Every structure is written in structure tokens, then in C-alpha cells.
Amino acid sequence: MTHTKNIDVIIAGAGAAGVFAAIRIKELNPSISVVILEKSARILDKVRISGGGRCNITNAETNLERFAEAYPRGKYFMRKSLYKFGPADILNWFKINGLETHTEKDGRIFPESNTSASVIHCFTEKIHQFKIDIELKNGLEKIIRNEELFQVETPNNTYLCKALLLCPGGNAIESFRNILNPFGVQFEDPLPSLFTFNTLDKSFANLMGLSAEVSLNIAGTKFQESGPLLITHWGYSGPVVLRCSAFSARELAKKNYNFSIRINWMPASTQDELRSNFMHFKSHSGKRMLRNSSPEGISSRLWEALLLRAGCNPDQTWNEINQKSINKLVETLTADTWEIRGKTTFKEEFVTCGGIKLNDLIPENYMLKKCPGLFAAGEIIDVDGITGGFNFQNAWTGADLAAKGIINYLNQSG
Ligand SMILES: Cc1cc2nc3c(=O)[nH]c(=O)nc-3n(C[C@H](O)[C@H](O)[C@H](O)COP(=O)(O)OP(=O)(O)OC[C@H]3O[C@@H](n4cnc5c(N)ncnc54)[C@H](O)[C@@H]3O)c2cc1C
Numbered sequence: 001m002t003h004t005k006n007i008d009v010i011i012a013g014a015g016a017a018g019v020f021a022a023i024r025i026k027e028l029n030p031s032i033s034v035v036i037l038e039k040s041a042r043i044l045d046k047v048r049i050s051g052g053g054r055c056n057i058t059n060a061e062t063n064l065e066r067f068a069e070a071y072p073r074g075k076y077f078m079r080k081s082l083y084k085f086g087p088a089d090i091l092n093w094f095k096i097n098g099l100e101t102h103t104e105k106d107g108r109i110f111p112e113s114n115t116s117a118s119v120i121h122c123f124t125e126k127i128h129q130f131k132i133d134i135e136l137k138n139g140l141e142k143i144i145r146n147e148e149l150f151q152v153e154t155p156n157n158t159y160l161c162k163a164l165l166l167c168p169g170g171n172a173i174e175s176f177r178n179i180l181n182p183f184g185v186q187f188e189d190p191l192p193s194l195f196t197f198n199t200l201d202k203s204f205a206n207l208m209g210l211s212a213e214v215s216l217n218i219a220g221t222k223f224q225e226s227g228p229l230l231i232t233h234w235g236y237s238g239p240v241v242l243r244c245s246a247f248s249a250r251e252l253a254k255k256n257y258n259f260s261i262r263i264n265w266m267p268a269s270t271q272d273e274l275r276s277n278f279m280h281f282k283s284h285s286g287k288r289m290l291r292n293s294s295p296e297g298i299s300s301r302l303w304e305a306l307l308l309r310a311g312c313n314p315d316q317t318w319n320e321i322n323q324k325s326i327n328k329l330v331e332t333l334t335a336d337t338w339e340i341r342g343k344t345t346f347k348e349e350f351v352t353c354g355g356i357k358l359n360d361l362i363p364e365n366y367m368l369k370k371c372p373g374l375f376a377a378g379e380i381i382d383v384d385g386i387t388g389g390f391n392f393q394n395a396w397t398g399a400d401l402a403a404k405g406i407i408n409y410l411n412q413s414g
Contacts, residue, residue, distance in 0.1 A: 050116055169379045
């Protein structure tokens with residue numbers, strides 16, 4: 001039998017943003033009653049599996065302007081928010097609460113234990129300390145504005161609350177678009193971000209696992225990134241591909257994930273420099289075999305594959321190849337075009353772009369402009385980051401600012 005419960009704050013979603021927001025509200029004002037409604041049977045599920053089970057909680061970039069550059073959507077919004085609660089603040093919070101962290105060479109920050117279980121343990125300790133009520137298998141289904149209160153409906157109950165925070169994550173964007181329709185809240189369409197590219201031509205599949213420093217361009221667009229590229233059995237992955245997929249997520253969806261990429265395997269050299277290097281080989285080391293002349297930074301296996309791709313026989317000597325072949329080799333090394341047909345989900349981390357339009361949110365407190373008392377944070381809003389801990393930072397930042405916003409709202413509304 002259902003009955004109506006009266007609560008100060010209801011939070012929908014016991015993920016990273018929802019749990020952290022509940023804890024922050026209780027830390028700042030323990031007298032506020034908070035209930036988290038969670039649709040699934042478990043809390044913090046994505047935290048558990050995140051970062052390959054290690055949970056990359058944030059990033060070591062200390063320049064907040066540069067930190068904000070990691071958000072293909074929400075850069076300006078995050079730039080403001082990060083100054084109020086940024087990576088140093090979440091690290092400090094974890095430290096105070098007993099979670100030590102370490103930073104890897106690429107800037108990713110993980111718990112010292114290298115397991116997400118430590119992050120979950122840290123949060124569950126706080127949940128018990130503040131006796132935060134979490135109702136599992138009890139997802140929010142409907143919201144009705146009931147004078148100054150929100151009436152929240154779940155399969156099990158009806159609740160009345162003064163403030164409502166929505167943290168249902170990126171997978172819930174479509175359902176919340178319907179739930180929030182009566183409030184006139186605008187959404188950007190949800191789409192996948194952070195994926196890898198499937199090549200039509202699988203001739204490099206035998207090089208699977210090999211990585212190279214390249215520059216990569218989505219042909220016919222402005223999207224260009226430099227960094228490590230990883231060859232996989234289905235095509236290309238690695239940081240450079242993930243960055244490209246994130247920054248061009250909307251454009252690639254419009255192309256139905258059928259597009260061309262251009263790889264510069266030797267971004268440190270110009271075409272003229274390469275051409276003159278090869279001419280030098282021809283005149284000074286003409287008897288040397290092509291396969292024995294791999295340029296610096298290109299492994300011998302990759303070099304051989306690139307020679308074949310350029311139509312050169314690796315067993316030929318430099319004397320045996322003509323200017324036309326050298327030109328073709330230079331073109332393959334600097335503008336190697338591959339047809340992409342489809343994408344593959346990145347196993348370590350994937351994220352949904354889209355969600356509540358940022359114009360509908362007050363950046364200082366994450367409250368919906370059209371609906372005082374209704375707040376949203378985490379992946380449900382139209383902010384998403386590249387890999388490296390930026391997506392969790394969005395969750396921590398939004399949760400903290402929404403928690404403070406809710407407390408102010410409750411104080412003002414009496
Ligand atoms: C495999 C994987 C690995 C990742 N690794 C990293 C990483 O290492 N570092 C990083 O920064 N980011 C990582 N991410 C991204 C990161 O996990 C998310 O951006 C982050 O969890 C978003 O937090 P959130 O609280 O908004 O949503 P979530 O963590 O998804 O939580 C939302 C919660 O709301 C619940 N919910 C949904 N609908 C309702 C409803 N109607 N009522 C009530 N509850 C509802 C869901 O069941 C869920 O528990 C990873 C993502 C994936 C998929």
C-alpha cells in the first residue's frame with residue numbers, strides 16, 4: 001500500500017552525483033532530511049566499474065581554464081563551476097575523509113589502493129554516519145508541482161518534498177525528457193561519446209596492440225587531434241581517437257559513423273623534409289633495403305606495413321625506387337586516408353553527450369531557471385568530458401554546487 005512521505009530534499013539517482021550531493025547537504029546542514037531514490041538494486045554502480053575497476057576520480061590539471069577545455073560540451077559552464085568546486089576541492093574532500101590518491105604520468109588520479117571499492121567505502125561510511133536513507137528499486141517516475149512542494153511518484157510511493165535534485169545519469173536522458181516535459185525543460189538529444197573507430201580495410205589488424213604518436217584529422221572537418229594512436233583488430237583506438245570521437249560526437253552521428261580519417265604518421269616532419277630525407281637515402285645509401293630504413297618513431301613492423309600500403313616492396317633498395325614511389329610513400333606517411341564504418345564502445349569509459357540544455361540551468365547552483373526548487377547535476381545535464389577523470393569531476397562539481405544551492409533555497413523559502 002502506498003502512503004505519502006514528507007521530506008525536505010529528494011534526490012533521484014544514487015550514482016556519483018546523487019550520493020555526493022546527499023553527503024554534502026548533510027555535512028553542511030545535518031538537520032535537512034534527504035532521501036535518495038534509486039531505480040536499480042545497487043548504489044554507485046558506475047563508480048564500481050569505472051576506470052577498469054580502479055575509478056579515475058579526477059585529473060591533475062591544475063589550470064582550471066585548461067581543465068575546462070576537456071569538456072567538448074559544457075566548456076564555458078564548467079569553467080565557471082570549477083572555480084567554485086574543482087579538482088583540488090574533491091581531492092581535499094577525499095583526503096579529509098581518509099581516501100589517499102595517486103597521480104599517473106598522464107594526469108589521471110586514482111585511489112591509492114587502485115580499486116574503486118575504496119571510493120565506495122569512503123562514500124558508504126558517510127552515508128551511514130549521516131543515516132542517509134536510500135530507497136533501492138524505487139525510481140522516480142513522475143513529478144507534479146504541488147503549490148510550493150514537489151510531488152514525486154515512484155512505483156512504491158508518493159513523496160512530497162521542498163527541493164528535488166535530479167542525478168539519474170546519461171542513460172536516463174530520454175525518460176527524464178518526458179518526465180520534465182510539463183516543466184518546459186529543453187534537452188539536447190542524447191548520443192554516445194568516447195568511442196573507437198572501425199576501419200573498412202582490416203589490413204593493419206595484424207599490428208593489433210601497436211601504438212604510434214600521430215596527428216589525426218576527420219576528413220572534411222576541422223577536427224584534428226595529436227597523440228597516441230592504438231591499432232586494434234577492428235580499427236583504431238587510443239587517446240587521439242577518443243578525443244576525436246568526443247569532440248566530433250554530434251558530427252559523426254550525423255554521418256551515421258561513416259566517414260574518412262587522415263592519419264599523419266610523422267607529424268614532426270613536413271612532407272618536404274621527408275622527401276629530402278628519402279632522396280638523401282637514395283643518393284647516399286642506395287643499396288640499403290627499404291625495410292631497414294624505418295624513420296625515428298616508427299617501429300619496424302609499422303614501417304613495413306606503411307611501405308606495403310604505399311605500394312613499395314620492403315625488400316627493394318632505395319636505388320630501385322623512383323620519384324613517384326617516394327612521393328606516394330610521403331603521402332602515405334603524412335596523409336594516410338582510412339574509411340571508417342561504424343564505432344565500437346570504449347571498454348574503460350564511455351559517456352552520453354546531450355541532456356538538459358545548459359541555458360535552462362543557473363550555473364551558480366544548478367537550479368532549473370523555469371522551476372525554482374528543481375535542481376539537476378551529473379551526466380543528465382549537457383556536459384561531458386574526454387577520458388581522464390573529467391566526467392566524474394562534472395558529477396562532483398555539480399553535486400557540490402547543487403547541494404549548496406538547495407540549502408540556500410530551503411533557507412530562503414523558509
Ligand atoms: C564503464 C565506464 C567507466 C567509466 N569510468 C570513468 C572514470 O574512470 N572516470 C570518469 O571521470 N568517468 C568515468 N565514466 C563516466 C562516469 O561514470 C559518469 O560520467 C558518472 O558516473 C556520471 O555520474 P551520475 O551520477 O550523473 O550518473 P550515474 O553514475 O550513471 O548514476 C545515475 C544513477 O541514477 C539511477 N537512475 C536512473 N534513472 C533513475 C530514476 N528514474 N530514478 C532514480 N534513479 C535513477 C541509475 O540507476 C544510477 O544509479 C565511466 C563510465 C562508464 C560507463
